[in-house]
Amino acid sequence: MASPSSAASDCGRPVPSSLWRDGDFRRLWAGQTVSQLGEHVSLVVLPLFAVLTLDAGAGELGVLRAVGQAPILLLSLFAGAWVDRWRARTVMVLTDVGRTLALGAAAVAALLGRLGLPALFAVAFTVGALSVFFDVAYQASLVRLVDRDQLVRGNSALEGSRSAAQIGGPALSGALVAMLSAPIAAASGALFFALSFLSIGRIRRSESLPPRSERPPRVWRRIQEGLRFVVGDGSLRTVCLASAAFQFSLAALMTVYLLFLPRELHLPGTAIGLALAATGPGALLGSVLAARLPRRFGHGAVLVSAAALGDGVFLCVPGLRGSPAVTVPALLAINFVFGAGGQLVNVTVMAVRQAVTPDGMQGRTAATITFVGMGLTPLGSLLGGFLAQEWGLRSSLLVTAAGMMLSPVLMALSPLARLGRALRPRGTRRRPTTTRP
Template identity: 40%
Template sequence: MSEPVLDRSVRSPNFRRFWIGQSVSFLGSEVSLLALPLIAVVTLNADATQMGILTALGYLPFLLIGLQAGVWVDRMRRRQILVWSDLATAVLLLTLPAAALMGVLRIEQMYVLALLIGAIEVVSSVAHQSFLPSLVERRELPAANARLEGSSSVATIAGPSVAGVLVQLLTAPIAVLIDAVSFIVSALVLRSVRVEEPPPLPPDESVGMRAQVSEGLHHVVRHRLLRPLFSCGATHNFFRRMIEALFVLYVVNQLGLDPVALGLVLAAGGPGALLGAAVALPLAQRIGLGRTIVWMQVLTGISCFAAPLAGGPPWLTIAILAAGQFLLGVARPVFNISQLSLRQAITPDRLQGRVNATMRFIMWGVTPFGALVGGLLGSAIGLRPTLLLAAVGVLLAFVWIAASPVRALVTVPDAAEG
């Protein structure tokens, strides 16, 4: 993909508004990414099992409504879904600092919030991925995705460090207010996007929800390129969620880092992600799309060993954890840009919602189990051994891609394949 293509996608007024709205939301979400688990660990004294449950509930909706979300997205205007999803998420987030200020915040409320926000995320993420091909041409998808990943990277740099300071000075519940405001701003910006979307799929009485879900599921499972992608993604997500469920608990309680240090560690992923978003396109051009996907999964696995290997003086602990976050930051944008652009390009417009939903249902549907297994194993055998086991699992996920036709791909297809 050439630089002029990248410039065209950025200069599109509708894409620019979409990009701005998502960028604002990215920043707020990065603040909550640190603040929410800190509320559970520091304010509510959650243990490993409770952290596992909290993380699992956030991903449970991928199993409950993951497939149906694709049909809903294909039946509705995707921009409207994104706007209402942002507003609903903002309202839910505002209940958390309100409860904290009234002194009635409990872990059960966080469970409910995790489940509801997770349900909204399932629908909005499918709409997001399905809406982008309406804003740019298919050959511009890698460039557009790279810009979005770049914004996410900037948010990853600023968000955790800002969150660490806010949590230290104002408490974690107050920090969540920033995320709520960011979703409101994002909704207002997205309302200004004016684009001709593909006509929504009519609710054909002769073709029910089950048949439409089945069509998307069969398309994904039988596709020679999509099948290894979701197999790798599911393996990766299962073991990564084991790490995610325990990471804050491990870093705060076992390694002894405070919220500011934890924020700095997480922020180290930002420069890496910015670098990854910048090199994704030239790297794929140089070594090929398939090999890029394979090697970025390998690099992701290597980065996960930083947590179980961290220790020693505080400066060394922070350095090891930060190095792991940096490597993870480099790998994931490149992997995401490459596989998502491939997925969007080979999927017909009428199936975009269902294919994206099915992929996410499979890849993210395993995450509640990963989080629960992580929490239970953390309580049974200890946090460090569990993190080490999970790192091995993330690393081995690359085999699905390396042994498939995806590895031989050089570029993203220019047109959708049926």
């Protein structure tokens, strides 16, 4: 497979030595940033609209979140197989257009007073399905766009932009729903996706794709190749299991959390948006730390410590009581620590995955990890709704927060915890279960 540098030379333009002097990387970064902002806006707008405007109960909110997350389980593996054979830029542009139309239609329906729960379910599923393809494609696109020695810096920039989206998305969506209307909030999400389409569509460099045979393997065979590759690597296998435990518990927790804030702590929409947005500044800190700590203390030690701290802080939430003057600052601190730990884990895990994965397997590996790691989130959301109804909000929060602690435990007991300061590509060592991929 030709390197991105040679692909760029074929187009008559050498790859700049600095990522930020590379116009195509800037276009990818800008498009991914606004796309992530649109995604985070929609993730908060749709549940808040259901709770605050349609007076949805715990069970209905659980179903709504499960419907939006179901495409992860249904489509992730297919998305990985297809992205490995398509141009990632084309996939990202088409999904941006689709999400623009879906949220635009939701805004129009809401303005006409016809955005009920069934329509909300349809919009959530559509946006979730298209987001699966976009997320797999943008992870694969970086490997095709930049040199291997630029991956850490590129990932740090892209994950930093996702952190910025976590700052702006919840705060903006909560404020728009509370002060203006759900149609405006949905329309803002559509606008972000449209801006992403305009930016990513201007990428000029040709992508270097794996050579295609005259008779390409069937989709199921390509999916099986991705599954075998991930299962055969001890580090990637642990990433899948730890991610599954975390995402399942987090989905259950967030269903309860979005009910706990307005109904138990009696917070208005703006305060909820502010509290959720505190995850973003924490994630920005996590992105900065991810560029330094793994190389100083080792990737394994950083992963276990960051996961334990970031997940464990949510055990404090069920104990919150009192006026917003007390609870809001506490929530800001909790979400900040959660964001920092979570982002540190995310960036470090992505560096591990990309280091051990060949170029032609990047899409399928990302999709397999997404499928296994997040495939159970619809069931987690349903469980959160059930627990909230049967056990009450505080007890449910405590149980689901404790469930997230299984993730750092699995990491600590696995070869992933022994990863050192340097990561080696898969080809440099034959044994897939080595402690240094």
